[in-house]
Amino acid sequence: MSQDANSRLTGDFYTAQFGPGLSEEGDTLILNMGPQHPATHGVLRVIVELDGEYIRRAEPVLGYIHRMHEKMGEVKSWVQYLPNMGRVDYLHALAWNWAYVGAVEKLMGLTVPPRAEYIRVITCELNRINSHLLWWGAYLLDLGAFTPIVYAFADREHIMDLLQMATGSRLTYCYYRFGGVSADLSDEFLRRTREFVADFRKRLPMYRGLVTDNMILRGRCEEIGVLSPEMARRYGATGPVLRGSGVAYDVRRAEPYSVYDRLEFTVPTGRNGDAMDRYEVRMEEMNQSLRIIEQALEAIPAGAHVSPDLPERFFPPKGEVYFAVEGARGKIGMYLLSDGGPKPYRVKLRAPGFSNLSLFAELAQGTLLADAVSILGSLDLVIPEIDR
Amino acid sequence: MKDLLKTLQGLWSLVVGLKITGVELFKPWLTVHYPRQEVDNLADYRGHIELVPTAEDPRMPRCIMCWKCVDICPSRCISLRMHAIGEGADASDPGLLLAPAMKSPYSAHLTPPPDKIDRVLDSYRLNYSLCSLCGLCVQSCPVDAIRFSRNSYLVGTSRPDFELDLLARLRTPVDASRHPGQRPQA
Amino acid sequence: MIAELTALLAHPLAQMVLALVGIMIFLGVNGLVLLYAERKVAGFIQRRPGPYEVGPHGLLQPFADAGKLISKQLVAPMGADRLLFWLAPVISMAPVVVCFLPIPFSPLLTGMDVNLGLLLILAFSGLNTLALCLAGWGSNNKYSLLGAARAVAQSVAYEIPLLLSVLAVAFQVGSLDLAAIAATQTQGLLSWNVFVQPLAFIIFFISAVAETNRAPFDLPEAESELTAGFHTEYSGMGFGIFFLAEYSYMVVVCAVATALFLGGWDGPLFPGPWWFLGKTFALVFALMWFRWTFPRVRFDQLLNVCWKWLIPLGLANLAATALVVKWVS
Numbered sequence: 001m002s003q004d005a006n007s008r009l010t011g012d013f014y015t016a017q018f019g020p021g022l023s024e025e026g027d028t029l030i031l032n033m034g035p036q037h038p039a040t041h042g043v044l045r046v047i048v049e050l051d052g053e054y055i056r057r058a059e060p061v062l063g064y065i066h067r068m069h070e071k072m073g074e075v076k077s078w079v080q081y082l083p084n085m086g087r088v089d090y091l092h093a094l095a096w097n098w099a100y101v102g103a104v105e106k107l108m109g110l111t112v113p114p115r116a117e118y119i120r121v122i123t124c125e126l127n128r129i130n131s132h133l134l135w136w137g138a139y140l141l142d143l144g145a146f147t148p149i150v151y152a153f154a155d156r157e158h159i160m161d162l163l164q165m166a167t168g169s170r171l172t173y174c175y176y177r178f179g180g181v182s183a184d185l186s187d188e189f190l191r192r193t194r195e196f197v198a199d200f201r202k203r204l205p206m207y208r209g210l211v212t213d214n215m216i217l218r219g220r221c222e223e224i225g226v227l228s229p230e231m232a233r234r235y236g237a238t239g240p241v242l243r244g245s246g247v248a249y250d251v252r253r254a255e256p257y258s259v260y261d262r263l264e265f266t267v268p269t270g271r272n273g274d275a276m277d278r279y280e281v282r283m284e285e286m287n288q289s290l291r292i293i294e295q296a297l298e299a300i301p302a303g304a305h306v307s308p309d310l311p312e313r314f315f316p317p318k319g320e321v322y323f324a325v326e327g328a329r330g331k332i333g334m335y336l337l338s339d340g341g342p343k344p345y346r347v348k349l350r351a352p353g354f355s356n357l358s359l360f361a362e363l364a365q366g367t368l369l370a371d372a373v374s375i376l377g378s379l380d381l382v383i384p385e386i387d388r
Numbered sequence: 389m390k391d392l393l394k395t396l397q398g399l400w401s402l403v404v405g406l407k408i409t410g411v412e413l414f415k416p417w418l419t420v421h422y423p424r425q426e427v428d429n430l431a432d433y434r435g436h437i438e439l440v441p442t443a444e445d446p447r448m449p450r451c452i453m454c455w456k457c458v459d460i461c462p463s464r465c466i467s468l469r470m471h472a473i474g475e476g477a478d479a480s481d482p483g484l485l486l487a488p489a490m491k492s493p494y495s496a497h498l499t500p501p502p503d504k505i506d507r508v509l510d511s512y513r514l515n516y517s518l519c520s521l522c523g524l525c526v527q528s529c530p531v532d533a534i535r536f537s538r539n540s541y542l543v544g545t546s547r548p549d550f551e552l553d554l555l556a557r558l559r560t561p562v563d564a565s566r567h568p569g570q571r572p573q574a
Numbered sequence: 575m576i577a578e579l580t581a582l583l584a585h586p587l588a589q590m591v592l593a594l595v596g597i598m599i600f601l602g603v604n605g606l607v608l609l610y611a612e613r614k615v616a617g618f619i620q621r622r623p624g625p626y627e628v629g630p631h632g633l634l635q636p637f638a639d640a641g642k643l644i645s646k647q648l649v650a651p652m653g654a655d656r657l658l659f660w661l662a663p664v665i666s667m668a669p670v671v672v673c674f675l676p677i678p679f680s681p682l683l684t685g686m687d688v689n690l691g692l693l694l695i696l697a698f699s700g701l702n703t704l705a706l707c708l709a710g711w712g713s714n715n716k717y718s719l720l721g722a723a724r725a726v727a728q729s730v731a732y733e734i735p736l737l738l739s740v741l742a743v744a745f746q747v748g749s750l751d752l753a754a755i756a757a758t759q760t761q762g763l764l765s766w767n768v769f770v771q772p773l774a775f776i777i778f779f780i781s782a783v784a785e786t787n788r789a790p791f792d793l794p795e796a797e798s799e800l801t802a803g804f805h806t807e808y809s810g811m812g813f814g815i816f817f818l819a820e821y822s823y824m825v826v827v828c829a830v831a832t833a834l835f836l837g838g839w840d841g842p843l844f845p846g847p848w849w850f851l852g853k854t855f856a857l858v859f860a861l862m863w864f865r866w867t868f869p870r871v872r873f874d875q876l877l878n879v880c881w882k883w884l885i886p887l888g889l890a891n892l893a894a895t896a897l898v899v900k901w902v903s
Contacts, residue, residue, distance in 0.1 A: 080462035083522035144870025150620035154418050168434030174522040210408045215398030370872045409619050409867040418621045
C-alpha cells in the first residue's frame with residue numbers, strides 16, 4: 001500500500017525505524033495496533049508487519065504511560081514514597097507495597113510482629129486472586145467472550161469489599177507501613193474472609209464449565225505461543241509465564257520471605273509452555289491462594305499490627321538492598337540505594353511485566369494475528385507496571 | 389476415531405457452557421442500582437480527610453498547627469494558615485489553652501505535643517484533586533485532629549469544587565440537604 | 575371506483591409493492607425490538623439490568639439510539655472511495671427486504687408466491703458479502719481491509735453447507751417453494767423436518783450463525799482484534815444501516831430455518847403467523863444466547879470447521895436423503 005512507502009513522511013519515529021517491509025515484492029502490510037486498542041491491556045503499541053494474516057515481525061513500543069516512578073523515589077522521602085507503590089501495578093498493589101516496605105525493613109533491620117506478617121499474607125493473597133480474576137476476564141474479552149469478565153468483576157467486588165474493610169481503599173492500596181501494617185484487621189474481616197473462601201471455592205467449578213473446558217477456548221489457547229524454558233530464561237521471564245513452561249520457580253519458595261515457609265501450598269506448573277498452560281497455572285494459583293488464606297486465618301496470632309520500636313524519623317543507614325516478592329505477574333524486585341539521608345538516593349523497580357513483554361516479539365513471529373492477541377493476553381501484562 | 393470422540397466431547401462442553409449462561413439468565417441481578425439503592429459498606433470507606441472537633445466545642449478543631457500533615461503529604465495537598473495570639477485573637481479563647489486529651493497511637497514514640505498552643509487556625513484547605521488517600525497525614529497527626537470522612541458522594545463540575553475548605557465543612561451546621569455520607573461523622 | 579381499486583390491488587405488482595412496504599416497516603420495528611432485546615438479554619445473562627433509564631425499563635432506549643445515529647454527521651475518511659464507501663451499506667440493506675418476500679408467515683400471509691423462493695433468498699443474501707467487501711476496500715483503512723477479507727472468505731465458505739442442508743430438505747419435499755415445504759410439516763409435531771433431518775438443521779443453523787457474522791463466528795467485526803473490522807470507519811447512519819441489515823439477516827435466516835425445519839406456521843392450537851414469529855424469535859434468542867456465551871473462533875479454525883466437518887457432513891446427508899427419496903418413490 002502506498003501508505004507504507006510514505007511512512008517516513010507520515011509516520012513517527014518508531015514507524016520509520018521499523019522500516020519498510022521485509023519482503024522484496026512489498027506486499028506485506030504494516031499495521032499499527034496503536035496505543036488505544038481494546039486488546040493491548042493498557043497503552044501498549046505494537047507495530048506488526050503482516051503477510052496476509054501471518055505476522056512477519058512484531059515490535060512493541062513502550063513509554064506511553066511512563067510516569068517516572070523511579071524519579072519520584074528520589075525526590076520524595078522514604079515514607080512519602082509509599083503511595084507510589086500502589087500505583088505502579090494497581091492490580092497487585094499490595095505486592096508492590098510489600099516489596100518496598102520489605103526492602104526498607106531489610107535495610108534498617110526492622111522486625112515485623114507476627115500478626116502483621118499474617119495480615120500481610122492474607123491481604124496480599126486476596127489481592128492476587130483479584131488480579132488473576134481480572135486477568136481472566138480481560139483475556140476472555142480479548143478472545144471474544146463478553147460475559148466472563150462481568151462474572152469476574154462480580155467476584156472481585158467481594159474481595160474489594162473485604163480489602164476496603166481492612167485498608168479503606170478498593171484498588172490502589174497503601175496499607176503496609178515500615179514495620180507492619182497501618183491498621184489492624186477486625187474480627188468482622190476475619191469472619192467474612194472465611195465465608196468468602198468457602199463461597200469462592202464453589203464458584204471456581206462454574207468457571208471451569210463455562211470457559212476452561214470450552215472447546216472454542218481450547219482451540220484458541222492450546223499450542224499457541226509455546227515458550228521453551230530456555231527462551232524464558234533468556235528473557236528473564238518469571239511468574240506464571242515461566243511456570244507454564246515447566247520451571248517451578250516461585251519467589252515464595254526460592255527466596256522465602258515473611259511466613260511463607262510455614263505455609264503449605266504447591267507451585268503449579270505447566271508442561272508445554274503454551275497459552276493454555278499459563279491459563280491453567282493461573283487458575284490453579286487462585287486455588288492455592290485460597291489455601292494460603294485459610295491457613296493464615298487459622299494461624300494468625302494476637303498482637304500488635306505494627307512494630308513498637310519504630311524510629312521517629314526514617315533515615316535508613318547508608319547501603320543498598322534488594323528485595324523480591326512474588327507478584328501476580330512474576331518476580332517483583334526492589335532495589336534501594338540509601339545515602340543515609342531523608343530520601344532514597346536511587347530506587348530501581350524491577351517489573352516482571354517488562355521481561356515478560358520482551359518475549360512477545362520473538363514469540364509472535366510467524367503466528368496469526370488472532371494468535372498474537374491470544375499470546376499477549378496470556379502474558380498478563382499491565383502496561384503501567386512495564387513503563388513505570 | 390479419537391478425533392471424533394474429542395469433537396463430541398468438545399461439542400458437549402459447548403452445551404455445558406450454554407447451560408451455565410442459561411441458568412445465570414434467570415438469576416437476580418447483582419447491580420446495586422443507584423440511586424434507587426445504595427451500597428451498605430461505607431462505614432470503612434476512606435473518603436477525603438476532615439477535621440475532628442474538640443469534645444468541648446464542636447466548632448473548634450483539635451488541630452495544634454504543628455504542620456506535620458503538611459510536611460508529610462507526598463502530594464502537598466494540605467495547606468493551612470494560622471496566626472499567633474496577640475494578633476487580634478481572643479486570649480481567653482478556651483480552645484487555645486487546653487491540652488489535647490488523646491494522643492495518636494503512632495505518636496507514642498514521638499515528642500509529646502505542648503500543653504498550650506498559642507496559635508489560631510484560620511484556614512485548613514485540602515486540594516482533593518491531588519490527594520492519593522494514602523493516610524500518612526492521618527497517621528502523623530499527634531493529636532488525632534484529622535480523620536477520613538465517609539464522603540463517597542462528593543461530586544463537582546469544576547476543579548474548584550475539589551478544593552475543599554475543611555474548616556468550613558466542620559463549622560457548617562449539619563442539615564438535611566446533605567446526604568448522610570456527606571455529613572461529618574458524629 | 576372501488577372495483578378499480580380492488581382490481582389494481584389484485585395486480586401482482588401492486589401486491590409486491592405493498593409487501594415490500596410492509597416488510598420495510600417490519601424490518602424497522604424489528605431492528606428496534608431486537609436492539610432492545612439483545613441488550614436486555616446480554617444484561618440478564620451478565621446479571622445486570624441492561625438499559626433501564628431511558629423510558630420505563632429502558633423501553634425507549636432503541637429510539638434514543640436511533641435518534642443518536644440519525645443525528646450524527648456522515649463522515650467519509652480521507653482518501654476513501656466515496657462511491658464504494660456509501661454504496662456498501664445500501665447494498666447490505668437493500669437485498670434483505672427482497673429476501674422476506676418468499677417467506678411464508680402463514681398460508682395466506684406470504685409476500686409473493688415464488689416457486690423458487692429458496693433460491694431467491696440464497697441469491698440475495700449472497701449480496702451481503704459484496705457489501706462487506708466494498709466497505710472494507712472503500713474505507714482506506716487496513717483494519718477494515720483485514721476485516722473485509724475475513725468476511726468474504728467466511729461468507730463464501732459457509733454458503734456451501736448452507737446450500738447443502740437446504741438442498742436436502744428440498745430433495746425431500748421436491749420443491750424450492752418455502753410455502754410448500756412448510757405445508758408438508760403440518761401433520762403433527764413429528765412431521766417437522768427437525769426430527770426428520772436433524773443433521774441438516776444443525777448444519778443449517780451453524781452456517782447461519784457464520785453467514786450473519788454472529789459470535790462465535792464474528793471475526794469480521796472482531797472488536798478486540800480489529801477495532802471493528804469492516805465497519806470501523808462508519809459512524810452515524812452508515813453504521814446504523816449495517817446494524818439494521820445484520821439484525822434483518824438474522825431474522826431472515828431464522829425465518830428460513832423455521833419454515834424449513836420447525837414447521838412454519840404449525841402449532842398445537844390455532845396455527846398461524848404468530849407461531850411462525852414465535853419460533854423465529856426463539857431462534858433469534860438462541861443466536862443471542864450463543865453470542866454472550868462463546869469466545870470467538872479463530873479464522874483458520876472457522877474455515878476448518880466448514881471444510882472438514884460441515885461440508886462432508888452436508889454432502890453425506892444430501893446423498894443419504896437422495897437415496898431415501900429414490901427408494902421411497
